[in-house]
Amino acid sequence: MTHSLSRRLFGLSGMAGAVTVALPAYAQDDTAKAPDPADPESRERTYCYVGGYTQHGPPGGNGEGITVFEMDPKTGVLTNLMTFTDIASPSYIALSPDKRFLYAVSEINDFDTAHSGSVTAFSIDHATGALTKLNTVASGGADPAHLSVHPSGRYVMVANYTGGTVGVLHVLADGSLGRMTELLHNTGPRMPDRAADNPPGNFAISDHSSAHPHMVKADPTGKYVLVMDAGLDRVYVWTINLDTGKLTPAAVPFTTMTPGSAPRHFEFGSDGHKLYLLCEQDSKVVVADFDPQTGKIAPQQTVSSVTAHFRGSTLAAGILLSPDEHFLYVSNRLGDSLAVFQVAKDGGLTLVDEIWTHADYGRSLMFDPSGSYLYVANQRSDSITSFRVDKTTGKISFTWDFTPIGSPTCFEFLRVPAS
Incomplete structure (x- = not known):
């Protein structure tokens, strides 16, 4: 097996035989209580799927695969149910729109002779939360960092970080992955390693x-596909042909961000008109207008995800809009903080709070389906931390609950009727 220099190091210079079982949450935490069958919420189950880095794949991690937890809606506590171990470094996962399937990248570079990573499709047993592997295919480039499912459910799109490519994979009727319908390679001039507005x-x-x-993901209408390129400091926009899975550059094919800023992830407002672009290197959020007719991105505001008092090294990581879109949250690695922004009626942002993650190197952020709890995957602390959300003010408070898990990086929550 061969591994290239990990992108993660740049910051500082069939279920059989594949399951592990943990104790119930109320055996781990004195504050947790067993579900009350008379409670309407007890007639639903909420699963939490967590991926991260395993020993196979740069940079190498402590994870074992994709772990399935069950969330207690009263306390937010996550109970470890099982782990699907037959997968290498599933650093990003995504549910299908109908919630029947889950897709995961393997952030590796030795899946095939082309030095590619891979993408795996799973079916989900809603009665137990268990995953069954359907198939695994090449991602079309080394070290895939992100994937998403098109709103139509017909395509999985994958961003290959080291490979510099974006691939589109056809989804078959049974949820498995078919042929690659598109593979694009971005090119552009060498950009600075640091931004001037650090x-x-x-x-x-x-x-x-x-x-x-x-990152690669469609806008809410599904007409456009956007790609954040952290190496070229660009946000690309393509239209997608749903019959062929081919991508065509939009009228304005890309928007150039601040040189060296490393655009990483984005969030759309539900109406598709407002776009929030998170830049990793200078820890900035760019608020932009998005034209659903042309795909044009027009930046309107830039705000820092750290307070004016902050000094030192930091890299922004995750970005998340609240369900009501009144607040926006950002995780800062190295600085180990969470920024809370209030969203104005025009989409503008005001920083209203910054809180310690109580752990190290927070990556993805995710709300539970009710929006009552916010979870953070802390890669270097080998833990998930959780926060109660005040839906009126947007502020969050630490629950003092730590969920142990090796090198976590990403989440997906799934609420289903109890069987």
Whole structure:
């Protein structure tokens, strides 16, 4: 097996035989209580799927695969049910629109002779939460960092970070992955390793040696596909042909961000007109208008995800809108903080709070289906931390609950009727 220099190091210079079982949450935590059968919420189950880094794949981690938890809606506590271990470094996962299937990248570079990563399709048993592997295919480039499912459910799109490519995979009727319908390679000039508008004292850098697609996802209408390229400091926009799975550049094919800023992830407002772009290297959120007719991105505001008092190294990581879209949250690695922004009626942002994650190197953020709890995957602390959400003010408070799990990076929640 061969491994390239990990992008994660740039910051500081069939179920059979594949399951492990943990104790119930109320055996782990004195504050947790067994579900009350008379409670309407007890007639539903909420699963939480968590992926991360395993020993196979750069940078190498402590995870075992994709772990399935059950969430207690009263306390937010996560109970470890099982782990699907027959997968390498599932650093990003995504549910299908109908919630029947789950897809995962393997952030590796030795899946085949082309030095590709891979994408795996799973079916989900809603009665138990268990995953069954359907198939695994090449991702079309090394070290895939992100994938998403098109709103139609017909295509899975994958961003290959080290490979510098974006692939589109056809989804078959049974949820498995078929042929690759598109594979694009971004090109552009060499950008600086650091942005000029860095927080003071930031020694962290982002890899700008070449194209590094970091996220690929459709807009809410499904007409456009956007890609954040952290290496070229661009946000690409394509239209997608749902019959062929081919991508065509939009009228304005890309928007250039601040040189060295490393655009990483984005969030759309539900109406598709407002776009929030998170830049990793300078820890900035760019608020932009998005034209659903042309795909044009028009930046309107730039705000920092750290307070004006902050000094030192930091790299922004995750971005998340609240269900009512009144608040926006950002995780900051190295600085180990969560920023809380209030969203104005025009979409503008105001930083209203910053809170310690109580752990190290927070990556993805995710709400539970009710929006009552916010969870953070802390890669270097080997833990998930959770926060209660005040839906009126948007502020969050630590629950003092730590869920142990090796090198977590991503979540998906699934609420289903109890069997």
